[in-house]
Amino acid sequence: MANFTKATGIKDWLNQRLAIEKVEKVIASEYWIPKNINFLWAMGMILVFTFKMLLISGIFLMMYYQPSVEQAFDSVNYTIMREVDFGWLWRHVHAVASSVTFLIMYIHMFTGIYYGSYKKGREMIWISGMLLFITFSAAAFSGYMLPWGQMSYWAGMVITNIFSLGGLHMDGLVEWIRGDYVPAQAFLTRFYMLHVLLLPLAIIGLMGLHFAALRIPHVNNQDGEEIDFDAEAKKYLDGDKKGSKVMRFANDFLSKDMMVLGIFLIFFFYLVFFNYGFALDPVNMDKADGLITPKHIYPEWYFLWSYEILRPFSTNVGLIAFGFAQVIYLFLPWLDRSSNAVAASRRGKFKIWFWVLLIDMIVLTAMGKLPPEGIFSTIGLVAALVFIALWIILPFITMNEKKV
Amino acid sequence: MHNNSRRGFMGKAFGAVAGVGVLGSLVAMKKSWDPLPSVRAAGFTTLDMSIYKEGELITEQWRGKPVFVLKKTAEMIEKQTESQEKRDIIINGSHFMVAIGLCTHLGCIPAYKVDEEEFLCACHGGKFDWSGEVTLLPPPRALDIPPFKIEGNNMILGEIGPEFKAMKDSGITL
Numbered sequence: 303m304a305n306f307t308k309a310t311g312i313k314d315w316l317n318q319r320l321a322i323e324k325v326e327k328v329i330a331s332e333y334w335i336p337k338n339i340n341f342l343w344a345m346g347m348i349l350v351f352t353f354k355m356l357l358i359s360g361i362f363l364m365m366y367y368q369p370s371v372e373q374a375f376d377s378v379n380y381t382i383m384r385e386v387d388f389g390w391l392w393r394h395v396h397a398v399a400s401s402v403t404f405l406i407m408y409i410h411m412f413t414g415i416y417y418g419s420y421k422k423g424r425e426m427i428w429i430s431g432m433l434l435f436i437t438f439s440a441a442a443f444s445g446y447m448l449p450w451g452q453m454s455y456w457a458g459m460v461i462t463n464i465f466s467l468g469g470l471h472m473d474g475l476v477e478w479i480r481g482d483y484v485p486a487q488a489f490l491t492r493f494y495m496l497h498v499l500l501l502p503l504a505i506i507g508l509m510g511l512h513f514a515a516l517r518i519p520h521v522n523n524q525d526g527e528e529i530d531f532d533a534e535a536k537k538y539l540d541g542d543k544k545g546s547k548v549m550r551f552a553n554d555f556l557s558k559d560m561m562v563l564g565i566f567l568i569f570f571f572y573l574v575f576f577n578y579g580f581a582l583d584p585v586n587m588d589k590a591d592g593l594i595t596p597k598h599i600y601p602e603w604y605f606l607w608s609y610e611i612l613r614p615f616s617t618n619v620g621l622i623a624f625g626f627a628q629v630i631y632l633f634l635p636w637l638d639r640s641s642n643a644v645a646a647s648r649r650g651k652f653k654i655w656f657w658v659l660l661i662d663m664i665v666l667t668a669m670g671k672l673p674p675e676g677i678f679s680t681i682g683l684v685a686a687l688v689f690i691a692l693w694i695i696l697p698f699i700t701m702n703e704k705k706v
Numbered sequence: 707m708h709n710n711s712r713r714g715f716m717g718k719a720f721g722a723v724a725g726v727g728v729l730g731s732l733v734a735m736k737k738s739w740d741p742l743p744s745v746r747a748a749g750f751t752t753l754d755m756s757i758y759k760e761g762e763l764i765t766e767q768w769r770g771k772p773v774f775v776l777k778k779t780a781e782m783i784e785k786q787t788e789s790q791e792k793r794d795i796i797i798n799g800s801h802f803m804v805a806i807g808l809c810t811h812l813g814c815i816p817a818y819k820v821d822e823e824e825f826l827c828a829c830h831g832g833k834f835d836w837s838g839e840v841t842l843l844p845p846p847r848a849l850d851i852p853p854f855k856i857e858g859n860n861m862i863l864g865e866i867g868p869e870f871k872a873m874k875d876s877g878i879t880l
């Protein structure tokens with residue numbers, strides 16, 4: 303039997319039962335972080351923060367929101383926005399945080415791609431990160447249904463129709479997802495459940511996995527240096543804090559993180575108070591009507607790039623291209639055949655690949671927002687083809703990359 | 707050795723019980739998401755076809771979806787091609803275009819332009835002519851015709867009559 307002694311204090315009492323000191327070391331004071339990383343490594347912490355904001359504002363929205371097709375629209379646009387004291391604040395925070403979450407997620411992803419932080423034992427970090435991206439996408443989509451405005455309804459119609467899988471005509475599957483022939487009450491209530499319970503739970507679980515996946519390989523660094531964490535930690539603990547290449551996660555690195563977070567907070571609340579419009583679509587200020595399509599249906603900005611990959615092709619080809627775009631990032635650790643986990647600037651052809659991909663994503667996003675006419679259609683088509691081509695050539699251009 | 711095989715057996719026995727349970731609950735979960743009987747029962751609409759005016763597009767509603775009804779003008783009947791004619795629904799001598807008003811691409815409602823006598827889908831730029839056939843991609847097929855049954859002057863949407871069955875069998879609609 304374990305040996306318990308009379309505790310010398312609360313900490314000791316807890317320590318005997320929960321080993322809190324050991325846990326604290328593993329996740330904080332002896333979780334070693336390289337010194338040579340920059341502000342881009344603070345994005346993960348900012349994402350933890352934006353998720354916390356979504357959770358808190360969501361809890362307050364939930365107290366007045368009514369998931370019924372008759373009342374949903376008014377409960378958001380009238381009750382929450384006008385009647386509830388500070389209701390607007392929760393709604394603005396929620397809308398801005400969901401939009402900004404995607405902005406930061408994209409920066410976080412592209413930082414990972416730039417520094418090759420998805421190989422040499424970091425594959426699980428990348429995979430859990432992509433699963434987080436997919437789950438967040440589902441959460442954002444389901445949340446977008448809730449105010450039951452015109453964009454909610456028609457985006458719900460168009461996106462669920464994707465599950466008929468084009469030429470396979472799986473209309474039964476679409477009706478099953480909706481619980482009706484068109485988006486209606488059953489659809490709204492089940493998406494409400496997904497949005498407030500199942501998907502947030504999945505997100506929290508995946509975040510746990512993401513952090514666990516980081517613990518053994520540790521974070522990468524901006525010089526792509528292979529650090530012997532055990533040796534450097536020993537140096538640090540023996541007193542050579544300056545000479546060691548690493549520092550403690552808490553409170554050393556955390557203080558850097560908090561600095562970046564502080565700057566981010568100013569930006570975030572500037573948006574919440576003065577510039578929230580971009581996150582609340584004016585078309586969605588009209589109540590859902592199954593007999594009128596809005597002139598121009600487009601998703602939120604963060605889905606535009608993949609929407610643009612769907613749009614220029616015929617149904618079946620479009621769906622295949624769209625499916626490709628959804629999953630291809632998951633396979634990055636294996637499509638990149640080089641073992642160099644260093645900044646793209648030192649990787650020759652990969653450097654060009656990286657910047658072309660980034661620019662292509664921005665072009666796709668811009669074209670996705672414009673009406674599908676004339677020159678825009680053509681640019682969109684070219685950008686979609688470039689996207690696919692980039693992923694196909696990736697293994698070939700990295701295969702013979704020189705070791706750095 | 708003896709113990710091991712007994713544990714192995716217990717593991718397999720548990721696996722079998724749990725497997726049945728998992729399958730059973732998956733069936734229950736799947737069925738709980740099916741459209742309710744009340745939703746299915748409300749799936750019929752009767753239209754009185756004697757009230758429509760020639761050349762004027764009317765949008766009716768069936769199963770929450772818009773249904774286009776266009777009584778064709780003599781001129782349209784005159785000029786229509788064989789494939790356009792096959793989509794005609796004839797009731798008491800009048801020719802109708804009746805179709806689900808959702809684009810076969812991803813389900814937006816195409817708008818009818820009276821002057822051009824065509825439908826334009828604003829979502830991804832697809833076009834259909836006045837008989838419902840595609841004239842510009844991306845829509846993969848002509849507008850779908852809802853299941854219907856003709857009874858005198860009435861058209862019952864949601865029931866399958868011989869005319870609809872013939873259309874379906876010849877692949878004119880899904």
Ligand code: HEM
Pocket residue numbers: 356357359360361363364367378393396397399400401403438441442443445446447448449497498502582586
């Ligand atoms: C536990 C966490 C969450 C809860 C309890 C929650 C709750 C809610 C509720 C009740 C609404 C409806 C009221 C409204 O439309 O303003 C809503 C809307 C919305 N949610 Fe969440 N949410 C959560 C997390 C998220 C996440 C992770 C995202 C995406 C990144 C997200 C994106 C959205 C969006 C885009 C809307 C529509 C906003 C609007 O049009 O006003 N939510 N959420």
Ligand code: FES
Pocket residue numbers: 809810811812813814827828829830831832843844845
């Ligand atoms: S939904 Fe009509 S063209 Fe895409």
